[in-house]
Amino acid sequence: MTVRNRRWLGSLVVSAALLAAGCASEKAATKDLGAEIDEIAAALIQQPLLHSTSIGVVYRGEEFVRHRGDMETGKPGPPTDATRYEIGSLSKTLAGTLMANAVLEHKVSLDDDVRQYLQGNYPNLQYKGEPIRIRHLLSHTSGLPNMLPERANTVLEDFTDHRTPSELNTLYAHYGKADFFKDLHAVEIDRAPGKDYAYSSAGTELTAHILETVYNSDYESLLRGFFGDSAPMMGLRIRLSDSEASRLAVGYHSDNPIPTTPMPQLPWGASGNVKATVPEMVKYLRFQLANGPVVKESHRPLVTFDSEFSIGYFWNIVSGDRLKGVYHAHHGGVPRSQCYIYIVPKYDLGIFIITNQSGDQTARAMEAAIDTLVEKIAAREALAGNDVSR
Template sequence: MLKYIYILLIAPLIFTGCVKSNQPTQVKDNTNLSKIVDSGAKEMLKQPLINSASIAIFYKEKEYIGHYGELEKGKNNKPSNSTIYEIGSLSKVLTGTLVANAVLEEKIDIEDNITKYLDGEYPNLSYSNQPIKVKNLLTHTSRLPNMLPLELNPILDNFLDYDTPLKINEVLKEYNKTKFLNDLHTIKIDAQLGKKYSYSSAGTELTAHILEQIYKTDYENILTNFLSKEIGMTNTKVNLNEEDSKELAVGYHVDNPKATLPMGKLPWGAGGGIKSTIPDMMSFIKYQLKNNMVVEESHKTLYKADSTTEIAYFWRADLADTKLGKYYFHHGGVPRSQCYIFIIPKHNLGAFIITNQSGTQTAKIMATTLDKIFEELLEIKN
């Protein structure tokens, strides 16, 4: 049923305060919903490398949150509503939501040339006198590289190597916004813009810079202010304080039995540095299904990859499934966790799933789990 596509935080592969309360796992009980989600999660945990999972499902005004397994095998430390997760590239759809809001506030136009928001001259950010536009960043059609600094890209080509997370963090340790903007001068656009999808976390980081330019404040302030005021997401942020860090989920890279260090900080974090909790992601799902003006704008088709795949404000949209109808989704991941979000308006259905393991089969396992859950839910006679 579900289209099996996944993209890690930084590479396309085949493949406000701390939360104090430990809320009940079940938010609102519905016998069929809870049984279906629990059954799917238990099957998922039978996979040898999957120690734990957290799932949020919203279906026809009923919601259910489930936490399963152990964050560390043998330690009986089950994840909870207080657990903070790294959501990787799913950060992009949060960034896209901020841009959609800025468009409605008439602070930005997606047809704008991106150099309008850059200090200095960037004649290299064009092709045949065609400039990169904001919408090219939102749809990954800017021809910008996957990552800046460029030295990260060959490291990510060897994602399965045990030392890849350490190498990533070493490169990012001294990397900042100034270096990123300097590196932009070295980029050469190699093809016509807006014609070919080519995944770029660098493009999303640049989007965060543009948001800073129009709002005259730090990206994280823009993010947390909007999420807390408009959606009620009070525990979603880029930077964690000391108390937050105690709740950050431990995680594992491929089949390495040793826990992996948290992901190093990208200059802004918009492309894959946001952390969140399951209750906050449930709030985001419900916000998406309300389809207010910001959501409607963020779901607008900006690029058609083919007859069944569209790109909105960083969202991917699939049109091929007649049963589910048009749905929106995104995968996220870092070297120690992976997640998915699905928004299915036809059925007033949304889901977020995350596990603290990141390997080549992780996304497929999660997609298979959600596929089973969705099929069973749609069979319920309401």
């Protein structure tokens, strides 16, 4: 689930503190990178409402993990490597990776009509004879609404309203797969699939159903099995046991000073319910940077919208950035945390950053921190004599 349906890929307003931390110079580039990441984390939590942050970085094979701040106001206690975070819509990139693997294993074709994986008749999942295909789910061009039930989209229109978390909890308290399919029958597709970008978590949930169908296994088992073997990320979870839930990060919604509840459980959880620690996400960065066949397929553009923006298997693909070159990224947001992942091949660089606060300025503050870090990496590369002009 995203905080807003927008392309967050543009000019950034960088706070004075982060800009000061990010001024690249030869002197700065000679500092220990771990110390610089720590400084960036410290500057980030000086932003209004931000309580704490964790950052994981893989740069040319070297790993860095930094935690800063206190998880709860007035209670000393920073996040740790054991803290389990809700990674929100970063979950979609995991689902995209599983679908890329299914394509390579010839379990599915990108041009399959999604209705062949559904029981019953869905004449509504097409527009003038053009059906919704798997590629349309992956590229957010299916025409499906952001969320099902439709009422959730109305709730999310005013995301920062203090009532939003409780209203979402009520909507999804007893909302299961059967309810999803009932609502899917009522969806109206008002434009040709494959052309217009319209972010859809419902499309990701349907992707998880297709994966369950072709592999004859529940989605969480597929998720944990694939990434446990390939990354290896042994700690990924969608649903938590009582003992695991005790390590789930506390978080804050908007400017509410009282900690809020976790993201409610969605029917499959593929669009926004994955939980992971920062060390687990560092393993994911390594997996992405290794660029094996499945990753390479998942990073392949499925739809190009303009010269700077395209979509792979749920990955945003951005080009034209002076420092970053072509990179893959995704934002994640739930009512009590926001995060980003960046894969920047130009520097053999992966970044994961997360905060335990979710408001209308949280994403912008994290984007500024990421830009600061990339500036420092670019300065480091220039000193090393690497070509950073590409």
